[in-house]
Amino acid sequence: MSGPGGSPLRQAFRARWEGLGGQYWETAPGPGLTGTVAAAADALIDRVPGQKPPALWWPGPAWASLAWEAALPPDRWTVTAVTGREPLTVGGRPTDPTVLRGVAASAVLGVTGAAWAVADTGSVALTSAPGQGLWPSLLPPSHLIVLREAQVVATVADGLRRVRAEGPPPAMAKIISGPSSTADIEGQLWIGVHGPGRVGVVVVTGAD
C-alpha cells in the first residue's frame, strides 16, 4: 500500500473524489506541505480584498508538526488554531469546546485531518476523539482535509475494518463523500446546503 504500489489507490481515490465535486492536491512529505495547504485553503474560499477571513484550524494531534502559521499566515487569515488534547488549547490557553462551536459556525474554512479514505467511493472518514472535533468539517462553508496516502484503503469495508481493529467504535465517525448537496427542489442538484459546499483534500504521498 505504499510507494509505487500505493499509487493506484491514490489515483483511484483522486478520480472518485474529484468526480463527486471535491478538490484535490497532493504533495511529497517535507517542506512543500505547508505551501500546498496554503494554496488549497486559498482556492476553497472567495477572498474579499483587504479582509482576513476567519478559519478554524483543527487537524488534530496527528498533525501537530504541521505549523498553522505557515499554512494560514496571520496577515491573510484570522485563525483559531486548536491544539492539545486534554485540555484543548487555543494560543496556549485551555479552551471550552462550546466556544469552538461558535467559532466553527462563523468560520469560512475548517481544516481537519482524517482517519482513513476510500478509493472505491472517493470518501474520507473522520472520527471524534480527544483532541479532534468534527464541527470544522460541518459548519463552515468550506472544509479542507489533510490526509496521508497510507490512510487510503480500497473499499468502505476495509475502512470499517480499520475502525473495528482499533477497538470499540468511536462515539461518532463520519464518512464524507463530496460536498453537501440536495435535489429537493424540482430534482435539480444543488451543492452546499447545510454542510460545506466546497471540500478539498491535500494528500501527502508516500509510505507513511
Next chain:
Amino acid sequence: MAGRLPRDPAPWAARRDRALASPVLRANIRSVTHRLADARRRAYASYPAGQVLRVAGRDAKRRAMAQVEPLLDQLRDRLSANGARVIFAEGPKEVADYVVSLAARRGAQRIVKSKSMLTEELDLNRRLAAAGLAVRETDLGEYIIQLLDERPSHILAPAAHRNRQEIHAVFQETADREGVPGPTSDDVGPLTAFARQRLREDFLAAEIGITGANFLVAETGTVVLITNEGNADMVASLPPVHVVIAGIDKVLDTWDALAAVIQQPALSGVGQRLSAYTTLISGPRAAGSPEGPEELHVLLVDNGRRQLLGGPYADVLTCIRCGACYNVCPVYRQVGGHAYGSTYAGPIGAVETPLLAGLDFLPELPKSLCTLCNACVEACPMDIALPDHFITLRRRQVDEGREAAGTRLTYRAWGRLWSSPRQYQRFVSWARRGQRFMMRQGRLVRSPGLWAGWFETRDMPPIAPETFHEWWARRSPSGKAPV
C-alpha cells in the same frame, strides 16, 4: 399488535382525482421518478461490486430479521454500555410521551429533526406541537412541506410534488412572518440559501435533536445516519440531547453486516456509491472528547412490526427505504405519494401499510394501486416479494370476507358464467341483446354494476352480430362450436 398510522381521511377516489388533476404534481413526480430510476440503473451498470454488495446486504438484512429479539437485546446492552439510554416503545403515544417528558426534564422548548419516515408514521410532530414544543424539520424537502403543512410525497424527495414558484411563495410568506429578508429569487440557489440561513439558526438554538436511523448495529451499539445535505450531522452533534427514533426492523447483527449493506441506500436511492454523509454514532460524547451530545436516547419502536416477524410478510421488514420501487411503479409515477393516503407510498407502502395497521386500514392500497407489472421487484435491492404480497393480500381480503357483498356476488356470478363454454356463449348472447342500451356511435360506452368504472375513461367495440364461435358452429358439419 397492529400499529397505528395516520391517514388522509379523503377516500381513494378523491385522493386519486386530486393527484390526476394537478399538472404541477404530475410533471414533477414524472421527472423526479425518471431521474432517480435512471440514476440507479446507471450506478449498478457501472459498478459490478454494487451488485455483489447488494446480495450480501440483502442476506444480512434477512439474517437480522430472523433473529430480531436477541439482536435488540444485544443492541440495548451495547448502547447502554456506551452510555446511551435505550427504550422499547410500542407506538405513537409512547414515543411522544417519552420525548415530551424528556423535554420537560431538560427544560427544552426547541427541537430540530432530520428526516425520518418513522416519525411521520408516528405523527410525532403533531403530538409534540400539541405539547407546546417547537419542532423544526431540517431536511430541505421536509422543511418545505412542514411550512406548507403537508406530508412527504416521496421518501427521498418529500417536496417532489411542488415547483420552485410554490416554494418561493411559502418561503417569502415565512420570511414576512419572521421579519427577515426573503429569498432573492425563485431559482434553486437563492431558495436553498434562504433555507440554509433560517435552519442554521434553529440548529444552533435547539435543545434537543431528533433523528431516525438507517441501520442499527447490535454488535457494537451503533446508529447509522445517511444524508446528502449534512443536516442529520447537525441534529446529532449540535444540541445537548440527541434522540434516535428507529423501528426495530433497522437492526443488523454485526459490523461486517453493516459493511455489506451501507452503500445500498445511496446506490438504489439516488445512484451514488455513498451519500455525502454517512454517520456512525455509538454513544454520547466520550470523556475528553470536545463534541457530541451529553445525552443519547435510542427509542426502538414496534408499531405493528413484531406481528410480521417469522411470517410470510417478514421480508417487508428488510426494506431500507431507498424509494427504488416508487420510482419505477407505473401507478406511483401517475399519482405520486399523497394519493396513497398513507405515510408510505409506492409498492412497498401499498403492501406495508395494511400489514402494519391492519387489513381494514386503507384496504384499497393492495387492491387498486398495483398493476402486477413486477417492475418493483426488479428494482428492489432487498428482493422483497412485492407482487406476491399484492396477490396474497388481495386473496386474504376476499377469503376473509372484507369485500363488499355486491362485489363478491358479482364476481362469483361472473366466474360461474365464464367457467364453461356453454355458459360463456349464453352470456354473450344475453349481452348482445342488452348492449344496444349501452352504445353511442357504434361503440360500447357504459355498463351497469361493477364494470361502470372501466368505461369512465374508455369505450370498447360492441359484441359482433355473429361471433367467431357462432360462425364456426354454423359452418361445421357437426353444428358444434369449437371448444
